[in-house]
Amino acid sequence: MSNFESLSKAVIAGNVGQAAEITKNALDLGARPMDILNLGLLPGMAVVGDRFKKGDMFVPEVLMAARVMQSCMEILKPMLVDEEVPSAGTVVIGTVKGDLHDIGKNLVAMMLESAGFRVVNLGVDVPPEKFASAIREHKPHILGMSALLTTTMLRMKDTIELLEEEGLRDKVKVIVGGAPVTRDFSEEIRADGYAPDAASAAELAKQIVGFSVSS
Numbered sequence: 001m002s003n004f005e006s007l008s009k010a011v012i013a014g015n016v017g018q019a020a021e022i023t024k025n026a027l028d029l030g031a032r033p034m035d036i037l038n039l040g041l042l043p044g045m046a047v048v049g050d051r052f053k054k055g056d057m058f059v060p061e062v063l064m065a066a067r068v069m070q071s072c073m074e075i076l077k078p079m080l081v082d083e084e085v086p087s088a089g090t091v092v093i094g095t096v097k098g099d100l101h102d103i104g105k106n107l108v109a110m111m112l113e114s115a116g117f118r119v120v121n122l123g124v125d126v127p128p129e130k131f132a133s134a135i136r137e138h139k140p141h142i143l144g145m146s147a148l149l150t151t152t153m154l155r156m157k158d159t160i161e162l163l164e165e166e167g168l169r170d171k172v173k174v175i176v177g178g179a180p181v182t183r184d185f186s187e188e189i190r191a192d193g194y195a196p197d198a199a200s201a202a203e204l205a206k207q208i209v210g211f212s213v214s215s
């Protein structure tokens with residue numbers, strides 16, 4: 001079995017110690033951090049998602065898998081984030097109110113940091129008012145909102161409406177994502193952009209900053 005396969009298995013089994021060890025070993029052997037993420041950790045999480053959906057896995061097991069993901073991401077983070085990169089701009093990011101999913105959002109935050117952005121991560125269960133006050137405080141170029149539930153994705157719309165009411169909407173570009181979110185939905189709620197994964201989220205953010213600089 002390859003290191004990547006063993007890592008996927010450790011994610012599925014919720015084995016933090018084993019996954020951390022495989023991650024460190026793989027790095028020692030010269031594996032690229034992005035490959036560890038894309039070929040080991042994420043395929044494991046995809047299996048977890050599938051089994052959870054079918055009812056073959058339950059919340060406590062999924063939580064363990066999530067913990068494995070987070071701890072391996074912590075190991076990879078210093079290698080993905082290049083401290084020398086000058087700041088491309090500021091992004092405020094959070095998971096919307098009522099939603100506790102943060103693996104994808106943290107991955108997006110990590111990729112943005114590695115693309116040179118300063119990221120203010122507001123965490124999970126973030127109400128519209130908190131997004132608004134973070135925009136006043138940090139004056140970001142971009143606001144990123146994440147939602148993993150079909151019910152909570154509507155909170156993105158509430159947040160955008162609050163920003164409009166408070167005169168903040170034109171001060172920031174809003175990008176959205178999360179498994180149930182689509183490009184159509186993002187257009188419907190008048191967001192400025194949507195990306196399906198962390199790598200394209202970083203590309204999108206770079207594009208937005210580039211455009212706003214030249215316009």
Ligand code: B12
Pocket residue numbers: 045048049050052053059060062063066098099100101102103104105107108144145146147148149150151175176177178179180194195196197198199201
């Ligand atoms: C892990 C997980 C959990 C963990 C979360 C732990 C954590 N710390 O995050 C726990 C166990 C807590 C959990 C709880 C629940 N969950 Co859950 N969970 C999942 C699971 C299996 C994986 C999600 C994940 O981390 N994926 C991996 C990451 C890397 O992918 P991602 O989140 O999609 O993020 C990527 C992109 O979407 C994008 N992206 C994400 N955010 C952003 C933001 C921006 C700005 C951009 C541009 C891009 C972007 O980039 C990311 C990286 O590539 C999904 C299944 C699935 N297929 O999504 C169910 C799932 C989301 N959960 C589900 C449900 C039902 C629940 C619960 C209601 C279960 C319950 N009965 O209690 C609760 C709700 C709790 C709450 N209030 O939030 C359903 C949602 C169904 C629906 N249609 O609404 C799913 C789809 C499972 C299913 N098929 O039934 N869950």
